[in-house]
Amino acid sequence: MRNVLIAVLALMQPVCGVSQTSISVPTAQSQPAAPMPQQVPGQTVPGTPNAPQSSNLRARAAAPTPLSLKEAEALALKNNPQISVARLTALASEQVTREVRSNLWPSATANLTGVDSRENSRITAGGLNNPIIYERAAAGVVVNQLITDFGRTTNLAASANYAARAENQNAIATKEQILLAVDQAFYSALQAHAVLTVAEQTVSARQTVSDQVEALFKSKLRSQLDFSFAGVNLAQAKLLLLDATNNQDAALAGLSAVLGYPGLRNFRLIEDTTPVTSPPGNVDDLIASAISMRPEILALDFEYRAAEKFQSAEHDLFYPTIQAVGVVGDTPVRNPVLSNWYGAVGVNVGIPLFNGFLYSARSREARLKTQATQDRLRDLQNRISRDVRTSWLNANTAYQRVSVTQQLLDQASLALDLAQTRYQMGLSSIVELSQAQLQQTQAQISSAQAGYDYRLALAVLRYQTTGI
Secondary structure, eight states, X not given: OHHXXXXXXXXXXXXXXXXXXXXXXXXXXXXXXXXXXXXXXXXXXXXXTTHHHHHHHHHHHHSOEEEOHHHHHHHHHHHOHHHHHHHHHHHHHHHHHHHHHGGGSOEEEEEEEEEOOOXXXXXXXXXXXXXXXXXXXXXXXXXXXXXXXXXXXXXXXXXXXXXXXXXXXXXXXXXXXXXXXXXXHHHHHHHHHHHXXXXXXXXXXXXXXXXXXXXXXXXXXXXXXXXXXXXXXXXXXXXXXXXXXXXXXXXXXXXXXXXXXXXXXXXXXXXXXXXXXXXXXXXXXXXXXXXXXXHHHHHHHHHHHHHHHHHHHHHGGGSOEEEEEXXXXXXXXXXXXXXXXXXXXXXXEEOOOOSSSHHHHHHHHHHHHHHHHHHHHHHHHHHHHHHHHHHHHXXXXXXHHHHHHHHHXXXXXXXXXXXXXXXXXXXXXXXXXXXXXXXXXXXXXXXXXXXXXXXXHHHHHHHHHTOO
């Protein structure tokens, strides 16, 4: 019985301790020490001497990096993988010319031969010849040299050269496309930031109006309708702010991607302060410049020339091929009837007679592809002429929108001031004030976007004509 009582008291002691702890207020001395946080390798624990340094590093990492348009273009040319892909492809195409030209050089092959044969044996099956087989061990060199194939190899080399030059122009076109994408992303980010600034100012202004109307409503000087309209206007401004924030983050993500970064980079974009000038006046000169300078047209023109040379090379298949062959070697282990060395020089003429109309089909195929490339070149010239004219019209319209949107903003701001004054004097309703606020917000957004739209239109026009 004594042992049972001792066991019961032992079981009740923790319960009593818990209940006592929950009732009494613990002191600092009675509390156990807090467990130390586990430190990840390479991470600084807050509160340690290195914590201020790590917080400074995080602050510097979070600080936006200033970035101008020229710096963005330089970063894209350095980091964007499409630039290196186009350039490597152009370098690889240059090696094709060397591959084709190698047929004009002599080729030499070294041979080592050892034969063990049955005595007095001959090859009696498998061909029209009937040579004797001798035991031997020999080494020799065979040299082949093309004398002429009546221009086929030369035309193939010229075709490969034009194809390589076309790839170089494609690489330039890729660079121009990346630069245009950088300009579009840069101005889009500036637009998104400008709209975000307008949204923040709109929320602040409408919050002030909402607070004033709320105070007047509580003082029985304004109706509940006025208070509700003020709340609706404030909510619309907050929605505009949410959309503007999301658009700015998306624009920065697009800019980071075109600059060659795998993740989002926080940039503080530096605006271009150069004065805005009107677009060029003569669109026909721009079209002529584009047709003579656009890398896409130059690349397709080189492709057309390459197709012409390849067509000539395919037609040259009908002509003979003349080659010189030379052999020389030594036979240290041989049959006594053989000489200890050998050498010979000969000329071989290959004349195509009939191969199932293969060469005629290849020649016709090359001619049809050449005509198709010529038509593609004409179509590209027409499309570029259209694109230049469209870009020129867009640039002129964007230039006119800059002044028109500024006038719209001035009138909308004046209308808002008058509406606020009339509303404060009790001469108008909250509907008139809400309409004036909405018009001013739209005018601010249009004015903020107009300048960047025009600079972007000029960049597109430069890309369509002379390149960025």
